[in-house]
Amino acid sequence: MNNQEVLDSIYYPVSARKMDRGEGVYLYDTDGNQYLDCASATFNLSLGYSHPDVVRAMKEQLDGLVHLTSSYQSDPINGMVRRLVETSPANLVKVHPKVSSGSSANEGAIKMAQQATGKSEVITLFRSHVGQTMMMTSMSGNAFRREPFPSLFPGNLQVPDPYCFRCFYGQQRETCGLMCVDRIEDFIEYASSGRVAAVIIEPISGNGGNIVPPDGYMQKLRALCDEQDIALIFDEIQTGIGRTGHMFAAQHFDVEPDAITTAKGLGGSGAQVAAILTNERLAGLPSDQHSFTYGSNLLAAAAANTTLDIVRQPDFLANVRKTGDYILGRLEEMKMRYPAIVDVRGVGLMIGFELADSDGSPDAKLTNHLASAAMEYGLILRTSRYGRGNVLKIRPPLILTVDQAQEICDKLEDLFMKELS
Known part of the structure; x- marks a missing residue:
């Protein structure tokens, strides 16, 4: 050819x-x-x-094991779990490494929330990306991503994002009282089935336009989720691993979500690696409910460990x-x-x-x-x-x-x- x-x-x-x-x-x-x-x-x-440090770590791992079933322990995976727990918000004490992309990490975190709460629906924001699987495409905050597909995952709703420059509600930040959070209660009351398991949010929108929430938004959203018994999931596929000048954007915004998903930058120089971090509440999803062949890859974990050691400084x-x-x-x-x-x-x-x-x-x-x-x-x-x-x-x-x-x-x-x- x-x-x-x-x-x-x-x-x-x-x-x-x-x-x-x-x-x-x-x-x-x-x-x-x-x-x-x-x-x-x-x-x-x-x-x-x-x-060079990431390349060296991967070359050294090549002399040992490239891949191993996640049923067994290994130094690279044990090391990645330890480092992620050490560098994440203090409430996140569990790591699920057997995912191979940001999309599968987000989908897994939602499954965990559904299993833990006994509820099913998911709230995402206007303009949100969240991933490319059919489940995540169904939850996108963009109609153009959902339009081509006749069979979409049910039980999700999108709400206005904290886009102060072009406020959906026509408000000014100085006087709005964070209406964009308050109105989520109306969506739950009138647009859902009353069985909302999770809110999944990018702390700063990635594909959606780099929208940075105003001061107080995250704290008010955290309080709403607590009042409604809803899991709060941070999609930190783009904002995590130092991108905001903190290991995770949750630390920049000073809020503890129930779960953080991470991928992309975790591989340092392009290694394909992802993980879900959760609190104790979201623990317990059986391993056979969310497990991917190329998750927990040792070569990728070696790259992640070196990346975490560098970025955390x-x-x-x-x-x-x-x-x-x-x-x-x-x-x-x-x-x-x-x-x-x-x-x-x-x-x-x-x-x-x-x-x-x-x-x-x-x-x-x-x-x-x-x-x-x-x-x-x-x-x-x-x-x-x-x-x-x-x-x-x-x-x-x-x-x-x-x-x-x-x-x-x-x-x-x-x-x-x-x-x-």
């Missing part, structure tokens, strides 16, 4: 660019062009491309906060000069900025144009809602230096001067 025949045989469309190698925060194509990857591949390279997390604050500050300054940039939001290196047209309406066309044009300036950017949204996301590897943060912003300045002037 020639290259075009290979491209024609790939089920989904791919870029005309062919990538050759990666090093740290940079990706290189076969023509020798360098790109600073502000998407960390698919937001999963927390330690960048080919981190206070200086490492402080640098995430420092570089993130630098980028946020530069973007706020750019916002003053470019009217198309209407909102900047983020925590740590989980950053997004929103684009709008002259009348303030979301401008997805411009957003996609800038993402495409950015590669000519040496930047890789991703958009929100699979190209349907109006937010550009900046989530580079967490090893980013201040000089590299400045490089990102300087390249953005060049992009904006050419494309927004």
Whole structure:
């Protein structure tokens, strides 16, 4: 097969660019062009491309066992469980490692909540992603993801997200009293069967537009779940493993969920690994109810252990906060000069900025144009809602230096001067 025949045989469309190698925060194509990857591949390279410590750990594990049935103990899995418990909120004392993706981790956490509460329904937020399995697709906060499929998982409802910049209820944060939480009680009363098992929420929306909840939102949501006997699950597939400058976003927001799901960045430089962390209440789901062949993979666990040892260091997390604050500050300054940039939001290196047209309406066309044009300036950017949204996301590897943060912003300045002037 020639290259075009290979491209024609790939089920989904791919870029005309062919990538050759990666090093740290940079990706290189076969023509020798360098790109600073502000998407960390698919937001999963927390330690960048080919981190030497992660590569070394995986090579050393290759000399032993690559995979083992989860019925037996192993040092890599025992080590990953210990590290996850040590670095997560204090109430999370159980780790389920036999999942192989963020989608299967989220689905497992929901099963655990259903089993523990004896209830079935699940609440998610507008614009939420939550995963690609049929169950998770059914619970997506986007109609375009559910529309193609005639048979969807029943018993779920979506409620407005804490999107203060474009508040669903037309309120102002200073006076709203966090209406977006209060109204969830109405949804439970009138739109559910009264048997809600769980609320699953991304602490900061990933694909949905980098929406950061206002102060007090998480605490009020936690209180509502306690009052209603509902499990609160944090989908930290993107926000976890240092992305916010804390090991988990739950620690940034100072709230203890009943479960946290983690994947993506847990593998450091791309190892496929995921896990569910729970409190005692959600323990007890039989292993044969949620178990995947490639979960608990020892090679991936070796990468995860090295990643956790690096990311958990206070200086490492402080640098995430420092570089993130630098980028946020530069973007706020750019916002003053470019009217198309209407909102900047983020925590740590989980950053997004929103684009709008002259009348303030979301401008997805411009957003996609800038993402495409950015590669000519040496930047890789991703958009929100699979190209349907109006937010550009900046989530580079967490090893980013201040000089590299400045490089990102300087390249953005060049992009904006050419494309927004």
